[in-house]
Amino acid sequence: MSIGGGIPESRRALELSDLLGVKILPSQVLLGHSPFRNLLNRFENEFIVATGKGEPAVVMSEYGFKRVVSLDEYASYFDNIDPVAQYKRWTTKHESECARNSEKIVSSSYMLSTKVKAAFVVSDPVDWGRDIQVLCDILTSGGLPGQQNEHQPPLYFAADDLEYQAAFPHERLGMGAFRIALENVFNRIHEKPLQYTSFGKPNPSVYRHAEMMLGYLLQFSSSSNDVMKNADVESHSLRTLYMIGDNPLVDVKGAVQAGHPWFSILTRTGVFRQKENHTSHPADMVVDTVEEAVDFILKRENA
Structure with a gap:
């Protein structure tokens, strides 16, 4: 079952079990960001940033990534990185996310001196303006805002839906729309075009991943x-x-x-x-x- 993301599969399985009255295992739930697990060998011990609604850093941490922080937390270490932050009336709570990470990253000096090796858009971002600004800072600087241009760190999207249906009668802009906005801004301020990988539908890899997981479950299911x-x-x-x-x-x-x-x-x-x-x-x-x-x-x- 593939449904909206932003929270770990384990928690979504509990929600579905309660809703449907049937025991749902985490292995039976596929979210847009589930394929990110396949990148663990490459980035398990690398410093990465995750953004999106819900708890993106918790999601990545449960996959086994050991040095991951949310973009909310990451931006908080850089003074004035978001020039309009003072006009925003909402606050973010990243402490609960950070506390659940398998390895805490709390040193200010570490944040301000360590290059981000990859950025992950786990679910639909909440603060588009801030996220576009900070991601551009990361991606145009080689992973450390304020530094000289270097090779762009890898960027991954969990989905690429331009629109989706929510509670509002008309379709809402999805992660694909955010990707278009980020890409257009990046390409205007950087000499090389944005490089990214999208794991979301309609990419056939999403369906192949589902086939693989179903085949795995089938091997351990009843032979009835x-x-x-x-x-x-x-x-x-x-x-x-x-x-x-x-x-x-x-x-x-x-x-x-x-x-x-x-x-x-x-x-x-x-x-x-x-x-x-x-x-x-x-x-x-x-x-x-x-x-x-x-x-x-x-x-x-x-x-």
């Missing part, structure tokens, strides 16, 4: 007929994987690009509201609700 009916028992490969989503440009496009064994079901519950299938990125099936999509899958698999 109910569990194995839609699988090749010997190879532990699923014959069909169903993608249920409400965004043709993201959910359906990604499933189509991923190809076999993905089957896309488009719902009229969010970004997509049209009567007919999407013209540019048509899904294998279009339904009104998620419940209707689940009913279709159960009937199809039990046929």
Whole structure:
């Protein structure tokens, strides 16, 4: 199950278990930032910065990254790095995040002298202006704001949705919109274009990661007929994987690009509201609700 991020999979699993009345394991939850785990070998002991709503540093720390701080905390060590901070009426609380990190980083001298080796946009940023400013400082200086231009540190995004459906009747700007804003500003002030990697949909790697995790779970699941009916028992490969989503440009496009064994079901519950299938990125099936999509899958698999 892939849903919004900003908190660890372990906590989201507890929320889903309580909501659904079914035991959900953390390994059964895939968030946009879950693939960041694959970068642990490269950055486990490197100094990195994470930003986004929720607790981005806690998320990265639970993946095993040992020297990670939130951008909220990082910016607080640089006087006047955010020139309009005095006009902001909100405050941030990074102490609880820092306390949960596997290795605390509290030295001011360390913060002000150590290069950031990578920046991670874990979830939708809250303070776009501050984050664009500080990320540009990090990325144009080679990892240490105020220094001379050097090689740009790696930048990673957990998603690239331009828009998404929230409680407001009209779509809201997503992480993809933030990426566009950051990229345009960076490219105006730096001689080389911004380099980044996006792990979010519609990148086929997201779907491959889900396949890998489902295959892993399948190997340790019960060998009952109910569990194995839609699988090749010997190879532990699923014959069909169903993608249920409400965004043709993201959910359906990604499933189509991923190809076999993905089957896309488009719902009229969010970004997509049209009567007919999407013209540019048509899904294998279009339904009104998620419940209707689940009913279709159960009937199809039990046929």
